[in-house]
Amino acid sequence: MQTTTRELFSYRKHWAHRFGAAPFLPMSKAEMDALGWDSCDVILVTGDAYIDHPSFGMALVGRLLEAQGFRVGIIAQPDWHSTRDFLKLGKPNLFFGITGGNMDSMVNRYTADRRIRTDDYTPGAGGAAGSLRDRDPQRCREAAKDVPIVIGGIEASLRRIAHFDYWSEKVRRSVLLDAKADLLVFGNAERQICEIAHRLAAGRKIEDIDDLRGTAFVRKALPAGWAEIDSTTIDTPGPLAPPVDPYAMEWRRTAERGPPKGKGAPWRDGLQPRRRAGSPGRRWR
Numbered sequence: 659m660q661t662t663t664r665e666l667f668s669y670r671k672h673w674a675h676r677f678g679a680a681p682f683l684p685m686s687k688a689e690m691d692a693l694g695w696d697s698c699d700v701i702l703v704t705g706d707a708y709i710d711h712p713s714f715g716m717a718l719v720g721r722l723l724e725a726q727g728f729r730v731g732i733i734a735q736p737d738w739h740s741t742r743d744f745l746k747l748g749k750p751n752l753f754f755g756i757t758g759g760n761m762d763s764m765v766n767r768y769t770a771d772r773r774i775r776t777d778d779y780t781p782g783a784g785g786a787a788g789s790l791r792d793r794d795p796q797r798c799r800e801a802a803k804d805v806p807i808v809i810g811g812i813e814a815s816l817r818r819i820a821h822f823d824y825w826s827e828k829v830r831r832s833v834l835l836d837a838k839a840d841l842l843v844f845g846n847a848e849r850q851i852c853e854i855a856h857r858l859a860a861g862r863k864i865e866d867i868d869d870l871r872g873t874a875f876v877r878k879a880l881p882a883g884w885a886e887i888d889s890t891t892i893d894t895p896g897p898l899a900p901p902v903d904p905y906a907m908e909w910r911r912t913a914e915r916g917p918p919k920g921k922g923a924p925w926r927d928g929l930q931p932r933r934r935a936g937s938p939g940r941r942w943r
């Protein structure tokens with residue numbers, strides 16, 4: 659059974675809300691000390707630079723968790739060659755949240771020509787940056803074996819199932835298997851991440867969180883009550899429907915596609931056909 663989570667601000671705040679909002683989420687022990695924190699509840703690891711603005715996923719997720727009462731630290735663009743950067747804020751009390759960044763780390767790192775990209779947002783990222791697929795989660799695991807790992811963001815979302823990877827020209831398996839993360843959050847993460855944080859803070863185990871809409875996880879065997887389906891029977895290859903022009907006016911689309919078939923057929927834009935008084939034939943608008 660999939661659980662749709664509750665209203666975001668209906669949770670009782672975690673006790674650490676008494677520390678208040680940090681001017682910036684801390685990125686070092688010294689910044690944690692200045693806030694009077696002995697530890698972080700959640701540490702977010704990101705492939706991007708930390709920019710405290712709502713168009714940056716890690717800032718948005720971090721500030722939301724802070725508003726729920728959790729102490730959130732940020733590790734931005736860690737050096738994945740050792741665990742040193744991953745331990746710079748200590749061990750989180752609840753979980754590491756890892757994202758490749760605002761963009762897929764391959765899109766971020768390479769041009770479509772497979773050349774290393776230079777980037778103002780992520781200076782030094784070219785070729786040296788970590789990877790959501792393996793490097794960053796592995797270092798977190800080495801740094802703190804018993805701490806749950808949750809991955810999310812656009813890369814985790816789009817690569818959560820088998821997918822074609824342009825750079826290697828291969829169909830690759832789910833990033834969850836390479837990252838060996840405990841849980842993958844896909845799409846917008848606000849609801850899932852609040853529920854996960856509150857459940858872990860209440861002492862629940864990450865492996866028991868298997869009912870949240872918008873999450874994916876790996877199981878060694880098929881759990882009771884689940885069925886395996888051969889995907890080739892779900893989506894059979896065939897001719898493609900012509901693409902819909904998103905800018906076309908409705909009358910043009912209708913002319914190209916024809917009116918909906920059958921009595922009471924659903925009209926895609928929620929518009930109903932209307933007959934115009936005095937019009938020569940049927941008009942749709």
Ligand code: B12
Pocket residue numbers: 702712713714715716718719755756757759760761762763765777778779808809810811812813816843845846847848851
């Ligand atoms: C606005 C935008 C831009 C703006 C950025 C302005 C700015 N400074 O913010 C501009 C126009 C500059 C831009 C440029 C580019 N963009 Co752009 N952009 C977007 C857009 C429309 C919205 C991004 C956004 O603000 N999202 C809001 C944040 C909060 O959402 P989010 O990062 O996804 O985070 C959510 C989840 O992912 C998750 N999450 C995030 N972090 C974490 C962490 C954890 C631990 C967890 C659990 C969850 C989680 O929760 C968050 C909240 O719900 C997206 C499309 C889209 N609708 O997402 C494309 C998009 C990100 N862009 C894309 C691309 C390709 C580019 C360019 C490379 C284009 C180009 N060829 O130049 C450049 C690169 C710029 C750069 N160097 O980074 C692609 C990336 C494709 C991919 N697979 O990675 C996207 C997805 C569009 C697309 N579908 O093709 N872009």
